[in-house]
Amino acid sequence: MKDDYLWDKTGQPDPEIQKLEEILGTLRYEPRPFVLPRRRNYFPLLAIAASILLAIIAGSIWLRVRSGDEVPPQDAKLESPTPKPLEAPQPPRTGSALNPPLHASNRIHKPRSAPSVVNDEEALAAKEQLMLALRITTEKLSMVHRKTQPNQIKNQHRIG
Amino acid sequence: MYATADMLLTSTQAHAAEQSKEPVIEVMLVRAVLEGDRDSFGRLYDLYAPLVHGILLARVPRAEVADLVQDIFLHAFKKLHTLRDSAAFGPWIAMIARNRAVDFHRRSKETVEINDDLRGSDTHDSKAREILELIRSLPEAYRETLVLRLVEGMTGPEIAARTGLTAASVRVNLHRGMKLLREQLGVMEGL
Numbered sequence: 001m002k003d004d005y006l007w008d009k010t011g012q013p014d015p016e017i018q019k020l021e022e023i024l025g026t027l028r029y030e031p032r033p034f035v036l037p038r039r040r041n042y043f044p045l046l047a048i049a050a051s052i053l054l055a056i057i058a059g060s061i062w063l064r065v066r067s068g069d070e071v072p073p074q075d076a077k078l079e080s081p082t083p084k085p086l087e088a089p090q091p092p093r094t095g096s097a098l099n100p101p102l103h104a105s106n107r108i109h110k111p112r113s114a115p116s117v118v119n120d121e122e123a124l125a126a127k128e129q130l131m132l133a134l135r136i137t138t139e140k141l142s143m144v145h146r147k148t149q150p151n152q153i154k155n156q157h158r159i160g
Numbered sequence: 161m162y163a164t165a166d167m168l169l170t171s172t173q174a175h176a177a178e179q180s181k182e183p184v185i186e187v188m189l190v191r192a193v194l195e196g197d198r199d200s201f202g203r204l205y206d207l208y209a210p211l212v213h214g215i216l217l218a219r220v221p222r223a224e225v226a227d228l229v230q231d232i233f234l235h236a237f238k239k240l241h242t243l244r245d246s247a248a249f250g251p252w253i254a255m256i257a258r259n260r261a262v263d264f265h266r267r268s269k270e271t272v273e274i275n276d277d278l279r280g281s282d283t284h285d286s287k288a289r290e291i292l293e294l295i296r297s298l299p300e301a302y303r304e305t306l307v308l309r310l311v312e313g314m315t316g317p318e319i320a321a322r323t324g325l326t327a328a329s330v331r332v333n334l335h336r337g338m339k340l341l342r343e344q345l346g347v348m349e350g351l
Contacts, residue, residue, distance in 0.1 A: 006309070006334055007316040016342070017310070024311045026288045029213035032226065034205040034233055036198055 043148050047141060054137060061130055065123045190246040193237075201240075205233050208250060211322045212257045214308040218296060219261035222289070228264065232257050251324030294344045295337075302337030305330055 004011035186207070192200035212232055216225045236253050243252050292311070295303050308314045308323075316334055320327040 006338055007331055009315055017338070020291065020310050020341075021313065023284065023288050024291060025313065026285055027217065027222065027292060027311050029210040029229075029312060031206070031209070032230070034202060034209075034230065036201065036237060037234075 041148075043145065047145065050137075050141065054134065058130060058134060061126070065126055068119060068123060186249045187246040190240065190243065190249050193240055201233075201237055204249065208253055208322065209233070210312045210314065211250065211308065212253060214312040214314070215254055215257040215304055216261055217292070217311060218303045218307040219258070220264050222292075224264065228257075228260060232260055235260075248324065250322040254323050291341075291345070295341060297344070298337055298340050302333050302340060305333040306337045306341060309334060 005014050006017055186204065189200045189204045189207075193204065209229055212229050213225060216228050216232075220228065232253065236256060243249065292307075295306050295310075298306070304323075305319060308319045309316070314322070316330050317327060319325070320330045323330075325333075
């Protein structure tokens with residue numbers, strides 16, 4: 001049937017439709033490769049950011065450890081050789097024991113402990129820990145990098 | 161001349177199996193793309209590029225069609241996650257193509273369209289463009305179906321499966337559109 005040819009190209013072909021198909025076929029879709037935009041790879045940026053962050057943390061910890069090791073020279077000078085005059089007995093406090101007045105609490109200072117061998121050991125231990133943490137982070141970063149590298153190559157191959 | 165209800169039913173049943181295969185493939189491909197397999201989108205492109213090309217050819221100048229096809233697929237790739245039913249990829253991208261054609265005409269209202277005839281080419285090609293112009297002058301429902309059938313070489317069941325239209329609608333559009341085109345061609349030859 002002629003109608004079937006128009007519907008699903010079966011049955012007796014209609015010469016007029018065949019001629020139209022032949023003429024209009026020149027306008028048919030010509031396959032063109034479809035190129036998807038490349039996926040952005042954020043790994044290098046993340047790695048750089050992580051490295052900078054780690055360097056800042058490591059630097060600040062190192063500075064703190066170093067400043068803890070140094071003996072402030074003025075501590076010795078501050079102590080005057082003259083004996084302090086005896087203080088007069090203070091009147092009993094008006095505030096309760098539980099809520100001392102603010103000015104009193106502000107004056108309480110803990111005496112700074114003198115540098116000792118124990119501090120040096122603590123600093124060394126902290127330094128060791130920091131180095132270990134840095135080593136682990138570096139290894140993890142390189143592991144992640146190794147894992148992502150073959151994927152990139154595979155994707156490039158697919159796209160290319 | 162027009163198909164009877166019985167004919168439509170038999171035809172629908174006969175092509176039911178054929179039509180049901182494609183959505184399975186497209187569902188798999190859409191899911192694969194959503195899971196990160198970009199190659200699967202290339203297969204979807206191969207499957208649906210003729211459909212999008214045909215829809216655009218029925219509406220916009222031929223010179224613009226190829227670039228618009230690429231744009232539409234790029235847009236579809238970016239917005240694929242918004243597609244709720246993976247089996248409806250065909251109707252979804254067909255709708256994007258129709259909307260893009262409308263946008264094209266809205267934006268290029270003030271620009272002067274270069275007449276295809278000015279470009280100069282062989283007579284066979286100019287005849288094709290003349291007939292395409294006649295098809296474009298037909299009502300919208302008929303022109304898309306006719307272009308997909310006569311230009312892209314798709315069968316009625318394929319058009320129905322990919323556009324999401326019912327087989328009955330496609331069949332009616334094909335027959336009525338063909339009748340009108342024959343009338344127009346007769347008028348053209350009589351001139």
